[in-house]
Amino acid sequence: MSDSKNSKVNRGPRSIGALIGSVIAPVCAKRGFATADLISAWADIVGPRYATTTLPEKLTWPRRDQANAPGGATLVIRVDSGMAIYLQHETGVLLDRINGFLGFGAVAQLKIVQGVVSRPAPRIVAPPPLTKVEEEEVASTVASVESDGLREALARLGRGVYGSARRP
Numbered sequence: 001m002s003d004s005k006n007s008k009v010n011r012g013p014r015s016i017g018a019l020i021g022s023v024i025a026p027v028c029a030k031r032g033f034a035t036a037d038l039i040s041a042w043a044d045i046v047g048p049r050y051a052t053t054t055l056p057e058k059l060t061w062p063r064r065d066q067a068n069a070p071g072g073a074t075l076v077i078r079v080d081s082g083m084a085i086y087l088q089h090e091t092g093v094l095l096d097r098i099n100g101f102l103g104f105g106a107v108a109q110l111k112i113v114q115g116v117v118s119r120p121a122p123r124i125v126a127p128p129p130l131t132k133v134e135e136e137e138v139a140s141t142v143a144s145v146e147s148d149g150l151r152e153a154l155a156r157l158g159r160g161v162y163g164s165a166r167r168p
Contacts, residue, residue, distance in 0.1 A: 074110070
């Protein structure tokens with residue numbers, strides 16, 4: 001006879017957010033972050049000026065046997081080359097914001113590393129397909145253009161205008 005306590009419990013569908021923690025946790029731990037909270041809230045912490053040009057890379061905690069270790073961790077931040085000097089001048093403000101987010105003085109210093117901050121590729125949305133009547137209207141409008149390249153470019157523009165007019 002099987003014990004109902006040992007049987008597998010069907011919890012139903014689970015959200016991605018509930019499942020992603022077990023995948024992200026080892027990556028965060030390897031970089032010194034206890035959770036991904038600092039990374040996910042980075043744009044809110046640093047503000048719009050540095051949101052797209054900076055990225056927290058890792059959090060290095062001092063070793064216990066170091067007698068002259070600072071009072072907290074060192075946060076390594078990758079910064080686009082042009083913004084590094086500006087970020088360096090605002091290190092104190094940024095440390096206050098980071099520690100305010102964490103709720104205690106966890107980060108004692110910042111280490112700025114210049115490099116390319118990768119950004120997600122812009123999302124291109126194709127216009128919805130045109131109806132047969134709209135397609136014929138575009139074709140008749142550009143039919144008098146002699147240059148093949150220009151006619152095709154104008155037809156693409158016309159399709160885009162019709163498509164964007166119908167977007168919600």
